[in-house]
Amino acid sequence: MSKRKQPGRSKADPAPTTQESAGPEPTPPEPMAPEPTPDPPATRTPGETAYDRSARDLTAPGEVDYDDHDLLGQADWVIGGEAARKARQQGLYAGYVLFLGALVYGLPIVQAVFRTSDASSLGDQLSSPEAIALLVASVAALLGAVVFAGRFRGPVVPPMPWIDLVLPVPLDRALALRRWWRYAAVGGLFIGALSGLTIGAGLAFAHLAGPLTIIVTTAVGTALGVLATRLWLWSQVRSWPGPDRGLSLLWRVPDALRELHAESLRAHSANTSTMAGSALTGNLRTARLALTRPVRHGRSARLRPGRPFGVLVRRDVIGLRRTPGAFLSGLGLTLLGGAIVTWAFTQPAAPSIAATIGLLPLYLGFGAWAEGLRLQADNVGTPSLLGTGELTEAVAHVTVPTALTLLVLGGWVAVAGALGSLPGSAPLSLWLILVLVVAGNVLAAFRGSPTFMLRPQMVIAWYAVPALTVVVLGSLVAVLTKAASYTWLSVVSWLVYAVLAWAVSKVRRLTYLHRA
Amino acid sequence: MGAVAVLTGEVRAEGVGKTIDETTLLLPTDVSADPGECIVLRGPNGSGKTTLLRIIGGLLVPSTGTATIGGREADERDRTVRAAVAALLGAPTTYRDLTLVDHLVLIDSTWGGDPATSDDRSLALLDRLGIAHLDDRFPHELSSGQEQLFRLALTFSRPASVVLLDEPEQRLDTGKRQVVAELIRERTESGGTVVMACHDPELTAALATRVVDIVPAR
Numbered sequence: 001m002s003k004r005k006q007p008g009r010s011k012a013d014p015a016p017t018t019q020e021s022a023g024p025e026p027t028p029p030e031p032m033a034p035e036p037t038p039d040p041p042a043t044r045t046p047g048e049t050a051y052d053r054s055a056r057d058l059t060a061p062g063e064v065d066y067d068d069h070d071l072l073g074q075a076d077w078v079i080g081g082e083a084a085r086k087a088r089q090q091g092l093y094a095g096y097v098l099f100l101g102a103l104v105y106g107l108p109i110v111q112a113v114f115r116t117s118d119a120s121s122l123g124d125q126l127s128s129p130e131a132i133a134l135l136v137a138s139v140a141a142l143l144g145a146v147v148f149a150g151r152f153r154g155p156v157v158p159p160m161p162w163i164d165l166v167l168p169v170p171l172d173r174a175l176a177l178r179r180w181w182r183y184a185a186v187g188g189l190f191i192g193a194l195s196g197l198t199i200g201a202g203l204a205f206a207h208l209a210g211p212l213t214i215i216v217t218t219a220v221g222t223a224l225g226v227l228a229t230r231l232w233l234w235s236q237v238r239s240w241p242g243p244d245r246g247l248s249l250l251w252r253v254p255d256a257l258r259e260l261h262a263e264s265l266r267a268h269s270a271n272t273s274t275m276a277g278s279a280l281t282g283n284l285r286t287a288r289l290a291l292t293r294p295v296r297h298g299r300s301a302r303l304r305p306g307r308p309f310g311v312l313v314r315r316d317v318i319g320l321r322r323t324p325g326a327f328l329s330g331l332g333l334t335l336l337g338g339a340i341v342t343w344a345f346t347q348p349a350a351p352s353i354a355a356t357i358g359l360l361p362l363y364l365g366f367g368a369w370a371e372g373l374r375l376q377a378d379n380v381g382t383p384s385l386l387g388t389g390e391l392t393e394a395v396a397h398v399t400v401p402t403a404l405t406l407l408v409l410g411g412w413v414a415v416a417g418a419l420g421s422l423p424g425s426a427p428l429s430l431w432l433i434l435v436l437v438v439a440g441n442v443l444a445a446f447r448g449s450p451t452f453m454l455r456p457q458m459v460i461a462w463y464a465v466p467a468l469t470v471v472v473l474g475s476l477v478a479v480l481t482k483a484a485s486y487t488w489l490s491v492v493s494w495l496v497y498a499v500l501a502w503a504v505s506k507v508r509r510l511t512y513l514h515r516a
Numbered sequence: 517m518g519a520v521a522v523l524t525g526e527v528r529a530e531g532v533g534k535t536i537d538e539t540t541l542l543l544p545t546d547v548s549a550d551p552g553e554c555i556v557l558r559g560p561n562g563s564g565k566t567t568l569l570r571i572i573g574g575l576l577v578p579s580t581g582t583a584t585i586g587g588r589e590a591d592e593r594d595r596t597v598r599a600a601v602a603a604l605l606g607a608p609t610t611y612r613d614l615t616l617v618d619h620l621v622l623i624d625s626t627w628g629g630d631p632a633t634s635d636d637r638s639l640a641l642l643d644r645l646g647i648a649h650l651d652d653r654f655p656h657e658l659s660s661g662q663e664q665l666f667r668l669a670l671t672f673s674r675p676a677s678v679v680l681l682d683e684p685e686q687r688l689d690t691g692k693r694q695v696v697a698e699l700i701r702e703r704t705e706s707g708g709t710v711v712m713a714c715h716d717p718e719l720t721a722a723l724a725t726r727v728v729d730i731v732p733a734r
Contacts, residue, residue: 295613299652303618305634311625319613375611383573383603383680385670387627389595512593 068175075166095190102194110202121349123208134339139224141332146228147235148325152271152291154236155184155229156260160273163265174254177265181257185229192225193218233257240264280459283449285378298322308388312396316372320400323371330368330401334408337362341433342412344478345426355478359433359471362405366437369401373445380448380510390511391504394446398438405434429481429489432496433474439496440470442503446510469499523586523600525551525677525709527572531581534567540733542567544580547711547728551677554700554710554723559730565713566605568730569680572711573603585678602676604667604684610655616642616666617651620673627674641669645695661687672699679703681712685719697722 125131156177158167167176200217203209230250238245240261249256271290278287298321304314320327340358344350376393379385386393409430416422444466450459473496480489526549533544542564549555557565570576571583574592583590585597592598610619620638625631642648645665650658658666664687671679684700685693693716700710700723714720720727 289612292612294656295654299615299654302635303614303621305621305625305629305631307631308626308628311622315611315614315618315622318618319611322613371613372611375609379609381575382608383575383601383605384592384598385602385608385623385674387599387623387674 068171071169071171072166072175075162075169095186098190099194102198106194106198107201107205110198111205122351125347125349126208134336137332138336141336143224143228143231144332146232148329150232150235151239151293152268153275154239154260154268155188155232156180156236156257156265157268157272158265160266160269163262163269167262167265172258173260174257177257177260178254181233181253184232185226188225188229188232189222190225192228193222195225196221236260236264236268239268279463280456281450285374288374292323293325295322297324308386309392309396312372312388312393313399316369316397316400319371320369326368326371330365330404331408333361333365333368334405335365337365338405338408338412341474341478342409342416342426342430345429345481346413346416346421346423348421348482352479352482353475355433356471356475359437359474360467362433363437363440363467363470365408366401366405366441367444369404370398370441370445372397372400373441377445377448377510380446380513390507394442394504394507398442401441402434402438405437409434425481425484425486425489429477432477432493435500436470436474436477436496439500439503440466443469443499443506446503446506448510448513473499520599521596523588523596523677525549525600525707526584526586527555527678527709527711529568529572529578529581529583529590532568532571532578532583533580534564534571534576535579542571542578543731543733545728545730547572549678549709549711549725551707551709552704553725554704554712556720556724556727557711557713557730558715558720558727559713560732563730563732565730566682569603569605569682569711569713572678573601573605573680574598575603575605600676601678601680602671602674603680603682604671605680605682607663608667608670610666610670612654612656615652615654616647616658616669619655619666619670623670623673638673641673644699645669646692661689661692664688665692668696668699672703677708679708679710679712681710681714683713683715685714685716693719 158177158180167173169176196217196219197214199221200209200214203213203217204211227250230253233253233256234247234249237249237256237259240263242259242261244255244259249259274290275287278284278290298318301318301321303311303318305311306314337358337360341355341362344352344355344358373394376390376397388396413422413427413430416426447462447466450462473492476492477489477496480486480492527547529545529547531544531546532542533540534542545564545568547555547557547568557568559565567576571578572585572590574583574585574590574594574597585600588594588597590597590601592601611622614622617635617638620641621634624634624637629637639648639651642651645668647662647665647669650662650666655663655666664684668681668684671681679700681700684696688696697719700712704710704723704725710723
């Protein structure tokens with residue numbers, strides 16, 4: 001119950017709650033608020049709410065009582081009816097499916113991750129300071145990603161009608177938004193606990209740790225899930241100017257919810273719709289622009305004129321200087337992916353699946369640095385402004401990310417060499433991985449728009465093709481390298497170059513496909 | 517880009533029309549323009565002016581008729597045609613991480629402009645269009661009128677024997693329309709060909725060598 005006080009005025013008669021409004025299925029309110037009357041009746045008419053009574057004389061002296069739960073129930077009923085309640089119950093079913101999925105797929109995958117021919121060496125390596133530092137860095141990166149996401153799409157995103165029609169009502173905002181926070185909080189807690197449980201169980205089943213580890217990893221996963229969700233909310237609060245934006249909001253959730261501005265909620269809800277719509281229609285440019293902040297850094301730097309290829313390369317360098325977030329996220333992902341992939345290729349104790357795990361961040365890190373390539377693809381179909389051919393332009397745009405990725409991989413190879421473990425096949429295999437990552441990113445940038453019937457599963461598959469190509473072929477390279485099966489490795493290396501040729505043909509095809 | 521033949525600015529569109537499924541976007545139309553001419557396409561909204569410009573620029577295949585640039589089929593895939601035609605048809609996609617002057621320097625460099633004077637040329641063009649003071653702005657920081665001036669700067673910053681413009685006057689005040697008229701006049705006086713769709717009678721009267729009225733399909 002919240003109160004709207006008018007100082008120095010007497011309190012209005014408390015309104016009794018009717019059976020209709022207190023029951024499990026609230027009835028809709030009167031369609032029109034009655035005209036203010038100087039003397040409201042002492043009892044409510046059927047269907048009347050506390051708000052109806054108090055609204056009759058907002059100018060009269062007194063204090064207005066609102067039954068927040070009553071108002072919220074009315075709003076729920078009017079907006080969604082019984083269907084909304086059923087939809088909310090489906091969240092439980094989604095959790096059940098997720099749990100089953102973790103049991104059926106998660107546990108075997110984690111077991112495979114830690115399955116090795118040399119458990120003791122792997123155990124030593126996993127408990128080494130380097131591995132622990134990498135783990136801490138990964139968790140920090142994950143939490144950083146959550147904070148980043150919260151700027152555009154926080155955990156509290158009610159539908160637009162709720163924002164426009166219910167939030168303006170003088171309800172306690174913490175109560176009005178609590179439901180969406182609870183969805184996110186329960187989801188974060190559940191996913192964290194499930195991840196911890198899966199990893200702990202995988203370690204225990206692979207005999208790399210005792211059964212007690214399961215409890216520890218589950219507890220740590222749960223705590224991280226809670227922390228991540230609260231950081232997500234905190235980041236959402238910080239996405240809009242306000243007086244209270246400190247870290248103390250992490251444990252003052254109701255206050256954090258009260259800090260959420262209606263305009264901010266509207267922006268986050270619109271971002272959600274834009275991203276979901278763009279994702280479903282395969283319009284990646286719109287989704288990307290919805291996620292990126294306008295560039296404002298480094299405007300005093302100037303693009304130095306020169307030969308066409310050089311100036312295009314310098315364009316990408318200056319672009320990264322002006323988008324430090326993209327540069328740093330690319331660096332973090334490439335360092336992480338490069339470390340895991342190099343470890344997989346240079347350490348005999350490393351499980352084969354380690355390369356599979358490392359390839360994804362490596363691929364994504366390259367992609368964070370390849371904005372020039374995506375902008376070239378965005379320009380397809382518009383009259384030509386640049387005087388270079390499409391292939392020259394594409395090669396120029398992969399130069400900077402390739403050089404940076406090469407630098408990172410070279411650094412990790414040097415570290416492995418300094419530690420005394422560098423098989424001769426490792427540099428060659430890592431070269432193939434680099435070619436694969438370049439080809440995958442060119443494929444991703446020039447995939448165009450889906451030309452098939454837009455069904456969610458097909459769109460997801462369409463998205464995943466470049467990344468899947470990199471991960472599957474890269475994993476094959478890792479397995480064959482570890483098995484020292486060089487004949488088959490040479491076959492796969494041809495496949496890798498075939499993917500590169502496919503990517504080049506995609507650049508040409510997309511560039512001219514628009515002319516119809 | 518390698519060695520590319522330089523096409524003259526002879527624009528010929530003979531009986532070009534466009535129909536997609538059952539919908540006719542452009543009835544068969546003739547347009548002919550020689551170097552030094554400015555042809556204005558005139559017609560009500562939806563009559564097919566932009567479609568005609570896209571066909572002349574080689575971005576769209578006509579359903580009927582043929583379009584040529586300098587005697588060569590208008591096809592954007594042909595690098596010779598691409599080198600000959602500069603076009604402002606809709607909003608070009610700009611680099612969100614480059615400033616206005618960076619864009620012009622990039623375009624100038626990729627067309628082989630002298631690096632020693634590229635900055636000066638770029639700033640001079642921005643100055644002519646009255647947006648030199650915005651040289652260090654990013655494209656998303658412009659008003660709609662400034663954005664239109666920037667798009668015109670992008671189009672005029674590259675060499676071309678044929679310039680295609682779709683309503684270059686839109687969102688511009690009277691003074692800026694005069695500046696654009698001067699730029700177009702300079703281009704034609706230096707032997708270039710301009711074909712543009714225009715709704716401004718004053719601009720049309722001042723620039724048009726010939727006016728082609730486009731008849732709406734319905």
